[in-house]
Amino acid sequence: MSETGLTHVLASKAAGLDYDNLPPPARELVRQCVLDYLGVAVAGASDGLVRLLLDEMNEAGGAPKASVIGHELRLPALSAALVNGAAAHALDYDDVNMAMPGHPSVAILPALLALAELRHSSGHAVATAFVAGYETTCRIGAALQPGHYNLGFHSTGTIGSFGAAAACARLLGLDAETTAIALGIAGTQAAGLKSQFGTMCKPFHAGKAAQCGLLAARLAARGFSSRTDIVECLRGFALTHGPDFAPEAALAEPEGGLHLFANLFKYHAACYLTHAPIECARRLREDHRLEPDAIAGITLRLDASCERVCNIPAPSDGLQSKFSLRQTVAMALAGVDTASLGAYSAENARDPRLVGLRERVVLDWQDSWPQTLSELELELTDGRRPMARHDAGIPAGDIADQGRRLAAKFDSLVEPVLGPSRTRELRETIAGLDSLADIGTLARLAAA
Numbered sequence: 001m002s003e004t005g006l007t008h009v010l011a012s013k014a015a016g017l018d019y020d021n022l023p024p025p026a027r028e029l030v031r032q033c034v035l036d037y038l039g040v041a042v043a044g045a046s047d048g049l050v051r052l053l054l055d056e057m058n059e060a061g062g063a064p065k066a067s068v069i070g071h072e073l074r075l076p077a078l079s080a081a082l083v084n085g086a087a088a089h090a091l092d093y094d095d096v097n098m099a100m101p102g103h104p105s106v107a108i109l110p111a112l113l114a115l116a117e118l119r120h121s122s123g124h125a126v127a128t129a130f131v132a133g134y135e136t137t138c139r140i141g142a143a144l145q146p147g148h149y150n151l152g153f154h155s156t157g158t159i160g161s162f163g164a165a166a167a168c169a170r171l172l173g174l175d176a177e178t179t180a181i182a183l184g185i186a187g188t189q190a191a192g193l194k195s196q197f198g199t200m201c202k203p204f205h206a207g208k209a210a211q212c213g214l215l216a217a218r219l220a221a222r223g224f225s226s227r228t229d230i231v232e233c234l235r236g237f238a239l240t241h242g243p244d245f246a247p248e249a250a251l252a253e254p255e256g257g258l259h260l261f262a263n264l265f266k267y268h269a270a271c272y273l274t275h276a277p278i279e280c281a282r283r284l285r286e287d288h289r290l291e292p293d294a295i296a297g298i299t300l301r302l303d304a305s306c307e308r309v310c311n312i313p314a315p316s317d318g319l320q321s322k323f324s325l326r327q328t329v330a331m332a333l334a335g336v337d338t339a340s341l342g343a344y345s346a347e348n349a350r351d352p353r354l355v356g357l358r359e360r361v362v363l364d365w366q367d368s369w370p371q372t373l374s375e376l377e378l379e380l381t382d383g384r385r386p387m388a389r390h391d392a393g394i395p396a397g398d399i400a401d402q403g404r405r406l407a408a409k410f411d412s413l414v415e416p417v418l419g420p421s422r423t424r425e426l427r428e429t430i431a432g433l434d435s436l437a438d439i440g441t442l443a444r445l446a447a448a
Contacts, residue, residue, distance in 0.1 A: 005229040006247045010139055011180035014132040014166040019124055022131060027434060028399055029260050030127045032406055033105045033134075035430045036095055036265055037088055038069065038446050039410035040106075042417050043341065044090035045070025045448075049200040053083045053207070066114040067443040070417060074447075077114040081164075081214045085110035085207030089156070091341060092202070092322050093413075096264045096272045097134075098372060098393050099254070100141035100155045103206060104263070107160025108133040110210035112167045115217075116439040121171060123436030131260060133167025133213075136183075138259035139250040140231060147244030149194075150305055157192020157205030158241065162231075164213020165220075172221050177228065184226030185216035187237040197271075198312060198320045262395050265406060268338040270322040271310040272392065273371055277302065277325055280376035280388040281332035288386055290378075292334050292353055297379035298361045300329060303369035311363070314355075318344035329376070330357035339409075418448075 022030075044050065045068075054071065057079035064073075066080035069087055074080075085106055088094055094106045108130060116126050141148075141159040149155050165186035169179040189212040192205035220226070230236050231250075238245040255261060268278050277300055284290060302325075312324040321327045321344045328338060334354055336343050348354055372393030378386050396402040407427060414423040426445040429436065436442065 005232055006143070006250055007183055007229045007231040008176065008180045010136050010231070010250065011166070011169075011183055011228070012176040014136050014170050015174060015176045015179045017128055017132045017135075017170060019128040022128070025399055026131065026258055026260055027127060028403065029263060030130055031430055031433050032265070032399075032403055033095060033130070033263065034109065034433060035410055035427065036406055037105045037109045038426065038430065038442075039406075039413045040091055040093045041069040041084055041088035042446060043093070043413035044087040044203075045417070047087065047090040049090055049203060050083060050087045052200075053086055053204075057083055066117050067447040069446045070448055072448045077118050078211050078215055081110045081114045081210040082207040084114070085210035086203040089203035089206035091269055092271055093266050093269045093341075095266065097138055097141075097259060097262055098264070099138040099145070099259050099262065100159050101145065101149055101371065102141070102155035102160060104134050104137050104160065104163060106206045107156055107209035107213070108137065108163045108167045110207065111164040111214035112171060113439060113443060115168050115171055115214055117443045119171070120438045120440060123433040123439055123442070125171060126439050127434060129167045129171040131258070132170040133163040133165075134260050135258060136166035137163030138254070142252070143231070143246055143250035144238055144242050144244065145249075146305070148242035150308070151242050152194050152308075153241060154192035154194050154196070154202065154205050157209050158190040160206065160209035161186040161190035161212045161216070164210050165216040166213075168214050168217030169220065172217055174217065174221060178220050180228035181224070181226045182217045182220035184228055184230040185219055185224060186213050187230035188226070189216065190237065194309065197309065198323045264393065264395060265402065267405065267409065268328070269341055269344060270328050270338065273302075273306045273310045274322075274325055274328040276372055276374035276390045276392040277329050277376060278332045278338050279390040279392065280374055281329045283388045283390070284376060284378055284386055285333055285335060290333065290380075292357055294381050295333065295357065295360065295378055296381050298329065298333070298357070299364055299377045299379075300325060300361055301364040301366055301375040301377070302373065303371050304365035304367060305371055307363070307365060314358075315349045317346045317349055321345075321349050324358070325363065326358035326361040327354065329361055330354045333357055341413075
């Protein structure tokens with residue numbers, strides 16, 4: 001359990017992170033991640049799975065010290081982290097980083113904001129802790145990919161637990177040794193299986209990652225014991241959770257110095273691996289002014305690993321539709337707004353027009369393509385064969401423009417729940433995150 005081991009090195013990086021060393025673009029991306037997280041959480045707060053979790057956590061009881069997004073009810077911090085994490089992932093509309101690969105913010109922020117509300121932490125402290133958790137998540141994820149994810153583990157639940165623990169440890173001011181202990185406690189709890197995609201258990205994974213990470217940091221602060229080399233040790237996390245362990249990948253410097261710069265935001269309310277096909281379909285439809293009846297055949301080319309993630313061939317409801325390449329391509333070709341939450345419904349899953357389109361989709365699996373790259377070729381009834389290619393894994397080049405798009409997304413998600421005035425106040429409070437004296441202001445605005 002050497003202090004030069006990977007777990008300890010990552011713990012040292014997290015514990016030593018300083019806000020003053022974060023460049024302005026990174027600070028802006030933190031605010032964008034918080035904005036996007038709260039937007040999708042408010043919109044997801046009415047989902048049936050959230051009500052079930054709320055009922056269970058409320059019945060379990062405990063000191064009601066933390067806000068529940070989109071609800072009046074308050075819960076113990078650990079319970080709030082679970083519910084808020086599940087709510088934010090319920091719509092599968094939250095941000096992504098392919099280094100994990102998975103959803104970093106939805107695993108980290110529910111834990112971090114619950115803890116920060118308890119401690120009356122500043123926005124400045126929360127921003128620092130978030131980056132500490134985000135970088136830890138991506139570094140561990142990079143060391144275990146692609147085998148960990150391809151084997152069937154949902155990285156948001158597994159790797160995300162480490163990020164939540166690192167973020168909460170940083171907010172608590174834990175030193176490197178104690179942070180490594182927190183990572184050990186998180187690692188022994190981490191779980192999540194991709195076989196649960198399309199069920200309530202997928203968003204449950206995000207909530208559990210947040211809850212486990214928060215619990216790990218708090219136990220470590222109390223003196224709970226754990227190994228401090230949990231990632232790399234024999235029978236530790238890496239060697240039991242996949243065939244590919246490359247510690248050098250965790251220590252490699254990402255482009256720009258932070259994995260945060262590769263954060264990807266969603267503008268379609270479905271699994272991220274459907275986004276490139278959706279973009280191809282939208283472009284072909286618009287460029288060629290296509291109507292569904294003009295399409296005789298559809299060939300979608302993408303990496304073979306996507307088959308195990310989002311290939312439900314004949315979805316029967318909205319949730320399954322989010323993980324169906326055929327259904328989402330059919331929706332985009334038919335002009336259905338894939339950014340709209342209401343588009344993913346049982347009615348659309350059964351719509352004869354969309355069913356007819358999706359049944360024309362042939363999936364042509366490719367070896368060793370980036371997971372975010374796709375190519376869509378159409379065979380039209382007039383003999384033409386237009387084609388489009390798109391890579392959804394390239395981060396936005398203009399952070400300011402991205403912020404405007406995210407603000408529009410936020411308003412569309414939050415206004416129906418909180419109303420225009422409260423939505424604007426919440427958005428403006430997030431914009432001033434770095435100067436916020438008490439994060440509790442933000443938490444209370446996001447509650448009902």
